[in-house]
Amino acid sequence: EAAVTQSPRSKVAVTGGKVTLSCHQTNNHDYMYWYRQDTGHGLRLIHYSYVADSTEKGDIPDGYKASRPSQENFSLILELASLSQTAVYFCASSDDRGDTQYFGPGTRLLVL
Amino acid sequence: GEKVEQHESTLSVREGDSAVINCTYTDTASSYFPWYKQEAGKGLHFVIDIRSNVDRKQSQRLIVLLDKKAKRFSLHITATQPEDSAIYFCAAHSGGSNYKLTFGKGTLLTVTP
Numbered sequence: 185e186a187a188v189t190q191s192p193r194s195k196v197a198v199t200g201g202k203v204t205l206s207c208h209q210t211n212n213h214d215y216m217y218w219y220r221q222d223t224g225h226g227l228r229l230i231h232y233s234y235v236a237d238s239t240e241k242g243d244i245p246d247g248y249k250a251s252r253p254s255q256e257n258f259s260l261i262l263e264l265a266s267l268s269q270t271a272v273y274f275c276a277s278s279d280d281r282g283d284t285q286y287f288g289p290g291t292r293l294l295v296l
Numbered sequence: 297g298e299k300v301e302q303h304e305s306t307l308s309v310r311e312g313d314s315a316v317i318n319c320t321y322t323d324t325a326s327s328y329f330p331w332y333k334q335e336a337g338k339g340l341h342f343v344i345d346i347r348s349n350v351d352r353k354q355s356q357r358l359i360v361l362l363d364k365k366a367k368r369f370s371l372h373i374t375a376t377q378p379e380d381s382a383i384y385f386c387a388a389h390s391g392g393s394n395y396k397l398t399f400g401k402g403t404l405l406t407v408t409p
Contacts, residue, residue: 228399
């Protein structure tokens with residue numbers, strides 16, 4: 185089965201601070217995704233990427249940047265963290281856009 | 297864009313009974329429908345999927361049905377066990393050049409012994 189890892193697994197950040205969430209996959213997948221999960225909202229797509237050095241906006245990109253320096257690595261960056269960005273963040277990868285997505289274990293972010 | 301509605305937010309069944317979770321979608325172009333299971337404090341784990349070229353798929357105790365006319369798909373878990381307790385998410389993918397899955401909001405399934 186696909187292996188997607190995330191770090192850190194949890195983080196406490198201060199409002200206005202910079203936060204970087206990292207994702208690493210060992211499946212040789214081209215597509216990678218960042219989602220956030222909030223109670224009552226399910227999963228919402230923030231950014232995605234289908235090739236190294238390129239990222240695309242998802243449904244809720246405001247306040248987030250993404251970076252894909254290599255096929256294996258995909259980062260989510262919060263330049264100025266805000267209270268509303270408290271959530272659980274999931275990274276996923278897939279071989280193609282219509283294929284099964286494999287998820288990492290998530291990062292629980294608390295912004296104070 | 298695509299919208300996926302997951303009809304049951306919570307579902308409680310007795311061990312050994314069947315559980316059914318229903319989802320509807322809006323985009324007639326959607327062609328791929330995966331289901332994910334999320335146990336407490338963990339990530340989403342793929343459990344089963346169905347594509348629009350079939351209307352039924354089974355994997356052990358899991359059955360997925362797809363009704364394209366009604367734009368409805370459902371997950372049936374037979375002979376439920378306590379370890380089936382989790383949040384289940386349905387999703388839909390529109391195919392073509394579309395890049396993303398649209399998720400339902402999840403169903404919390406509780407299986408009581």
